[in-house]
Amino acid sequence: MKIKTLILGSGPNVTDIRNHDVSGYDHIIAINNAWRITEAWTEIIFPYDFPDDRKPVTLTPDQSMITEQDFVSVQNDFGGFVYAGGTMAFTALYWSLGRHQPDEIHILGCDMVYKPTGDTHFYGTGTADPLRDDITLRDLSAKSARFMCLAAMNGCNVFNLSRDASTLVFPRLHHHVQQPKMSELVNRDHVQSITAQENELGYYVESGRYWDIKNQFDPNALERLDHAWAACGAELLAGCNAA
Template sequence: MIVLILGSAPDAMRAATWPKQEACKVVSLNNAWRVRDDWDYSIYPDDFPEGKKPDRINRTQRLINSSIYVPANNQFGGVVYAGATMAFTAGYWALSALKPRVLAYLGCDMVYKGSNTHFYGQGTPDPLREDVTLASLEAKSARLMTIAAKQQCACINLSEEPESRLLFPRVSHNAFAADIPIPSYDSASANEALSLEQKAGYLVADGQYWEHYTSFDPDILNEIDMHWLSAIEGQTKPSLLPVVSD
């Protein structure tokens, strides 16, 4: 199965007219359900305004809230280690619930420039807020990519933007399919990161990590992040897979 994680960056609109492959599920983040009608899952945080949730849902579509995605994230260590923003939350939920062979991202570069930061205009750059779980978006993407690879799933980025905080290999949407190779990673670095996570014990079962904020040591989280970055350094680079022009 291929899972498309669709965010709200301006280039998300590229997906509006893409033919949907039979083995593809579309997971829209927050407002991204507006990009195309045939989304399969719409995932959003608890504080997402009611008026911005999908206003039309067919019998095959499903809404995903914290009661569903928090337990899924906990299977992979929890939100403190995953990074408390929906792009990563949705990725871990998909790994748990859908078990894809490919996890493809679009509109999730987390680079906010100019007056139109989102496809609907000016938006809030949530991943850039000051938060101990988001000190390194690159490290969090490295973690997701490595844990997905352990599950025989390839994380890729379909973005054509010049910058991205995601360290996933770039692939054209014309080239992405179920036979994308699984990225390599350094097992020793990944195992050390997981060991440090377990030792720190920062799993918050209900996902409300902000209630325990003072108990998290930023230095420990930074050390863990460095090991996740080391897990892909020299192993997988964003340019590893060829970009096939549309």
């Protein structure tokens, strides 16, 4: 039996999930305010500074709150925040992969593309966290390629349910099309080579609070890693398209 996880962000199109049957998901992870979209969520994941008045007041027996006490160690298992990207969309993805070990992850409301006018979030106008000046977020597409490749290495396919422009490079899900197994297509030697480069750099912050020592990181070295992951992801996507 496949294990499937759904991740919901706060992008305007996250409301599309109300038109989907979510009963087939084993876990539904809501990032920050996205728990308000559906009562079917099983986990809400948020950073240390998420305001208390935005958290759900009551939980059902099937629901839980995921905090940095939970997700930092899981993120560290995949190299840590500096390499993964320090925004909650990526944190939720790595949490899902490490904690639930799913066969498939679907994501919606996390395109991280913000229009200059109009609503930026399903609840109106909010802060575009992924666009802040942060050394780990200079190439969001490359960070998503990294996740996709590492997910494939762990036997997991990842799909974007969005129909809109996206910084995520994940393939879009077409239910009527047989989806190839990314684990059979990913270039494992390429992935291992890049992770070896990450290990050699040693940009690992056990606490997860990389911003406290951000001046210790070489932006050029991180840019080279981003380029490598982008190429690895493009190779995987090409294999998926050809399968």
